[in-house]
Amino acid sequence: MCTAATYKTKDFYFGRTLDYEFSYGDEVVITPRNYPFHFRHIDAIESHYAMIGMAHVVDNDPLYYDAFNECGLAMAGLNFVGNAAYYDIEEGKDNIAQFEFIPWILGTCANLEEAKTALIHMNLTNTPYSEQFPLAQLHWIIADQSGAITVEAMEDGMHIYENNVGVLTNNPPFNIQMFLLNQYMNLSPKQPENLFAKDIDLDQYSRGMGAIGLPGDLSSSSRFAKVAFTKLHSVSGDSENESVNQFFHILGSVDQQRGCCDVNGKYEITLYTSCCNTQKGIYYYTTYDNHQISAVDMTKEDLNTKNLICYEVITGEHIQMQN
Numbered sequence: 548m549c550t551a552a553t554y555k556t557k558d559f560y561f562g563r564t565l566d567y568e569f570s571y572g573d574e575v576v577i578t579p580r581n582y583p584f585h586f587r588h589i590d591a592i593e594s595h596y597a598m599i600g601m602a603h604v605v606d607n608d609p610l611y612y613d614a615f616n617e618c619g620l621a622m623a624g625l626n627f628v629g630n631a632a633y634y635d636i637e638e639g640k641d642n643i644a645q646f647e648f649i650p651w652i653l654g655t656c657a658n659l660e661e662a663k664t665a666l667i668h669m670n671l672t673n674t675p676y677s678e679q680f681p682l683a684q685l686h687w688i689i690a691d692q693s694g695a696i697t698v699e700a701m702e703d704g705m706h707i708y709e710n711n712v713g714v715l716t717n718n719p720p721f722n723i724q725m726f727l728l729n730q731y732m733n734l735s736p737k738q739p740e741n742l743f744a745k746d747i748d749l750d751q752y753s754r755g756m757g758a759i760g761l762p763g764d765l766s767s768s769s770r771f772a773k774v775a776f777t778k779l780h781s782v783s784g785d786s787e788n789e790s791v792n793q794f795f796h797i798l799g800s801v802d803q804q805r806g807c808c809d810v811n812g813k814y815e816i817t818l819y820t821s822c823c824n825t826q827k828g829i830y831y832y833t834t835y836d837n838h839q840i841s842a843v844d845m846t847k848e849d850l851n852t853k854n855l856i857c858y859e860v861i862t863g864e865h866i867q868m869q870n
């Protein structure tokens with residue numbers, strides 16, 4: 548499972564958790580402006596917007612899971628197993644292989660409006676990266692400070708939804724996730740009133756009772772409701788540290804602890820959590836075994852170059868001893 552969310556204070560933040568039972572080998576990867584992107588079905592793009600994100604690099608190809616570009620446009624792919632479908636090549640369209648989707652959008656679009664326009668002529672193809680990396684079944688969130696959309700390629704066609712909560716998890720399809728939120732309209736951060744029965748004396752014996760009924764399990768529909776509630780009620784200062792801190796708390800509401808999600812004897816855990824300041828070009832992250840926030844600042848690199856700039860993920864707890 549995975550969860551993605553957006554958050555706005557003074558700047559616009561975007562991030563995700565990546566939950567799985569093993570890691571593909573992830574790195575924080577900056578693709579500078581002159582790295583040539585070779586696509587399977589369209590012409591190479593020699594120069595484009597620079598981007599930074601989490602990727603698995605194979606043969607010098609950055610296979611991004613989530614990233615944002617130097618203009619502040621962000622995008623993440625999350626599992627959509629059983630619902631995702633990609634298509635055969637179609638003449639007259641921009642045929643983009645599924646694993647090329649993030650580089651293509653972030654390389655060529657400056658904002659969400661441009662991304663929406665690009666999607667009109669795009670055909671997301673079922674071309675696998677290689678035998679070793681068959682087609683992942685994904686759906687995507689694309690966002691900038693103006694808003695967010697969800698992109699779901701399914702058997703019955705491409706669905707593009709306005710994503711007004713700025714949240715994405717996994718199954719079921721996004722329109723159903725939104726419908727399911729109807730169930731929770733009564734939940735509130737405020738204490739409830741007794742509407743149950745006037746004649747019975749009910750006591751507010753604890754704080755936080757207004758949100759009783761908000762799910763706490765790890766299913767994707769439950770995480771959708773949990774993180775949406777958390778994000779939509781989030782309050783923080785708008786300095787960088789306060790915003791980043793709050794962002795990690797938002798995604799922390801759907802953190803997966805080893806042992807609680809059994810996948811045939813292996814355990815799905817939150818391998819990493821990211822938080823991008825899309826305006827300042829900084830990619831912050833924590834990993835399952837390193838709670839300390841680490842960060843890579845894209846603006847500190849020479850972005851007019853040709854070679855990928857890769858930072859190994861920092862692992863292991865860094866505990867600040869006080870005596």
Ligand SMILES: C[C@H](CCC(=O)NCCS(=O)(=O)O)[C@H]1CC[C@H]2[C@@H]3CC[C@@H]4C[C@H](O)CC[C@]4(C)[C@H]3C[C@H](O)[C@]12C
Binds near residue numbers: 549611628684
């Ligand atoms: C496993 C992850 C999703 C985690 C998730 O959502 N877990 C919920 C399980 S559940 O849905 O709840 O059951 C996804 C998210 C992004 C993916 C990579 C995208 C690039 C590339 C695409 C190629 O086609 C295949 C290889 C490739 C490296 C992909 C590997 C893997 O697929 C990644 C890491």
